[in-house]
Amino acid sequence: MTRPITKTVSVPVTDGDSDRYTVRMGPQHPATHGVLRVDLELDGETICKCTPHVGYLHRGFEKLAEHRTYAQALILTDRLDYIAAMANNVGYCVAVEKLLDISVPARAKYIRTIVCEMSRIASHLLWLATHALDIGAMTVFLYCFREREILLDLFEDLCGARLTFSYPRIGGVRQDVTTSFIDELQRFVYLFPDMIKEYETMIDTNRIWLKRTVGIGKVTREEALSMGLTGASLRGSGIDYDVRKHRPYDAYDQVDFEVPIAEEGDIYARYRCRMEEMRQSNIILQQCIDQLPPGPIVGDDAPDLVMPREGMRKVEGERTVYGTGIIKLLKDRGGYPVGDVYVSTEVPKGELGFYFISDGSGMPYRMHIRSPSFIHIGALPQITQGQLIADLIANIGTLDVVLGECDR
Amino acid sequence: MEPMEIAKKLQVQFPGEVIEIYDYQGQVAVVANRERIIDILRWLRDTPSIDMDHLMALCGVDNLSRPGAENLERFEVVYNLYSTTKRHMLRIRAQVPEGNPCIDSATSLWSGADWLERETYDLVGITFTGHPNMKRILLPDDWQGHPLVKNYPLKGEQEWSGMVDLIERVEQLREFDFYENNPSPVGKDADQCQTRND
Numbered sequence: 001m002t003r004p005i006t007k008t009v010s011v012p013v014t015d016g017d018s019d020r021y022t023v024r025m026g027p028q029h030p031a032t033h034g035v036l037r038v039d040l041e042l043d044g045e046t047i048c049k050c051t052p053h054v055g056y057l058h059r060g061f062e063k064l065a066e067h068r069t070y071a072q073a074l075i076l077t078d079r080l081d082y083i084a085a086m087a088n089n090v091g092y093c094v095a096v097e098k099l100l101d102i103s104v105p106a107r108a109k110y111i112r113t114i115v116c117e118m119s120r121i122a123s124h125l126l127w128l129a130t131h132a133l134d135i136g137a138m139t140v141f142l143y144c145f146r147e148r149e150i151l152l153d154l155f156e157d158l159c160g161a162r163l164t165f166s167y168p169r170i171g172g173v174r175q176d177v178t179t180s181f182i183d184e185l186q187r188f189v190y191l192f193p194d195m196i197k198e199y200e201t202m203i204d205t206n207r208i209w210l211k212r213t214v215g216i217g218k219v220t221r222e223e224a225l226s227m228g229l230t231g232a233s234l235r236g237s238g239i240d241y242d243v244r245k246h247r248p249y250d251a252y253d254q255v256d257f258e259v260p261i262a263e264e265g266d267i268y269a270r271y272r273c274r275m276e277e278m279r280q281s282n283i284i285l286q287q288c289i290d291q292l293p294p295g296p297i298v299g300d301d302a303p304d305l306v307m308p309r310e311g312m313r314k315v316e317g318e319r320t321v322y323g324t325g326i327i328k329l330l331k332d333r334g335g336y337p338v339g340d341v342y343v344s345t346e347v348p349k350g351e352l353g354f355y356f357i358s359d360g361s362g363m364p365y366r367m368h369i370r371s372p373s374f375i376h377i378g379a380l381p382q383i384t385q386g387q388l389i390a391d392l393i394a395n396i397g398t399l400d401v402v403l404g405e406c407d408r
Numbered sequence: 409m410e411p412m413e414i415a416k417k418l419q420v421q422f423p424g425e426v427i428e429i430y431d432y433q434g435q436v437a438v439v440a441n442r443e444r445i446i447d448i449l450r451w452l453r454d455t456p457s458i459d460m461d462h463l464m465a466l467c468g469v470d471n472l473s474r475p476g477a478e479n480l481e482r483f484e485v486v487y488n489l490y491s492t493t494k495r496h497m498l499r500i501r502a503q504v505p506e507g508n509p510c511i512d513s514a515t516s517l518w519s520g521a522d523w524l525e526r527e528t529y530d531l532v533g534i535t536f537t538g539h540p541n542m543k544r545i546l547l548p549d550d551w552q553g554h555p556l557v558k559n560y561p562l563k564g565e566q567e568w569s570g571m572v573d574l575i576e577r578v579e580q581l582r583e584f585d586f587y588e589n590n591p592s593p594v595g596k597d598a599d600q601c602q603t604r605n606d
Contacts, residue, residue: 054545054546055545055546055547055548058546058547060555062531062556063555063556063560063562064562067562098433099433101433223519225461225462225492225518226518226519226520227518227519227520228462228463228464228518228520228521228524229520239492240492241462241492246492246495338475338476339432339433340432340435340437340486340499341432341433341435342435342464342465342488342497342499344464351464353464353465353488355465355467355486355488357469357474359473359474359475360475365473365474366467366469366470366556368465368467368486370464370465370467370488374523374527375520375523375524377523378520378522378523378524379519379520382519407546408546
């Protein structure tokens with residue numbers, strides 16, 4: 001099919017007697033949180049029409065995954081939401097485990113829950129930092145990065161990487177946690193509630209913050225569901241939908257936590273939800289540390305996984321030392337099944353879903369990624385319609401989008 | 409209500425539209441014809457006892473080399489639906505033939521379907537009738553072909569015309585190069601790196 005080459009040119013729109021004009025924001029604008037381009041049709045400072053353009057970061061993960069085995073395609077998920085790569089890895093692994101019917105040992109489930117919640121806190125901290133910076137509160141940015149650094153150091157201690165982990169594996173996790181990791185995490189969990197109070201003292205009493213957020217960017221219940229918003233953006237509009245509660249995965253059915261919900265549906269409500277979520281994540285972390293069971297960290301029937309097997313490692317001091325022999329884990333599975341599943345997990349940004357079709361070849365026949373950021377940016381025109389251009393920045397911030405995940 | 413029960417009700421409600429109902433790993437899916445797909449989706453969304461209010465995902469699939477493809481059309485559009493109040497999910501797989509790959513748009517039911525349908529058009533090449541803005545979304549407007557079709561090669565069919573233009577432009581701008589004797593400044597840097605390594 002031949003398509004004509006189209007070139008977009010910025011021209012003033014003449015609509016009767018009003019002075020409408022177009023402004024192109026991005027893709028290099030710092031407040032767009034990545035390479036998002038928004039074409040704005042303005043009347044004064046009011047947005048008449050907002051058209052987001054995405055795709056600058058498209059790397060074709062869905063096509064790439066079709067040419068890799070399930071274990072190999074895991075590294076692609078790191079590059080989706082690079083702020084919370086751990087949560088993406090876990091989402092991918094949970095989906096493949098459901099597709100291939102692989103069981104995960106209890107210890108691995110708890111470790112995954114820990115890293116998921118750690119990445120949720122890290123992601124929310126970055127969200128708060130940049131959201132506050134966009135609106136004009138500089139100090140919060142520095143405070144948030146201070147705590148985020150502790151979490152990134154913990155991740156580094158756990159698996160050697162600070163951003164792209166590939167630590168969870170299909171059927172378990174790559175490596176056991178050390179006692180020093182647990183001690184450090186315990187210290188963080190002990191200190192963190194006071195840190196949240198610090199952010200709130202700086203923000204909640206700030207008149208500018210309240211003026212910029214309360215009553216701005218309102219989304220009703222029906223609109224939120226229709227637009228497909230998920231995560232804190234949906235719960236800020238009063239809908240009780242959290243995948244961790246609705247379809248529990250890993251150890252989320254073993255821990256006790258609450259899902260914060262706000263009714264107002266404005267930017268401030270979403271902010272309150274995310275702040276509460278950080279507190280709840282902290283509670284989950286504490287429970288996981290207390291309940292962490294002993295045992296193996298990877299299932300025996302995990303496919304295509306090169307791992308030192310249980311019994312081949314010994315503990316020397318704090319570190320686990322592996323023997324020289326490495327075994328490819330692949331029990332007699334009788335081939336791969338044929339079928340399709342849709343499995344979603346609650347990542348910091350919302351609901352991350354993987355739709356897999358297996359044709360029995362050991363590589364995904366089709367992998368579709370339902371990324372929350374893609375759908376949230378799609379909802380941006382509807383949310384910002386008729387608002388001021390300054391509120392667009394606040395709206396992009398409150399939807400908490402990452403373009404790596406949007407463009408895939 | 410159990411998902412299987414919903415699927416059975418759907419079959420009674422829309423006789424002749426449902427081709428197959430199956431269950432894999434506890435997830436129930438319905439293979440359906442495309443003709444009345446919007447009616448089916450509206451019925452699932454608006455029936456109070458079913459209340460599928462959340463369109464979780466919408467994607468296109470190319471069935472070219474899929475096992476069991478002889479019973480299926482070339483393409484299909486998959487709707488994953490969920491009820492946030494009743495907490496049940498159901499998958500609808502609408503069959504789309506190769507000759508005329510189009511299906512009715514679900515944007516009238518969920519405004520969030522807008523971008524998902526554009527993505528499906530962009531990557532698989534299925535057009536949605538009644539969509540307000542049926543354009544490419546992730547790929548450039550002048551891209552040739554649809555990458556997620558099974559016979560599209562992994563490394564693409566040809567260089568994107570925009571890239572060809574860009575390379576031409578870079579060649580033109582060589583005229584203003586800072587390094588006179590070196591055709592490529594990149595090459596010069598690389599040489600320096602080499603020396604340092606030695």
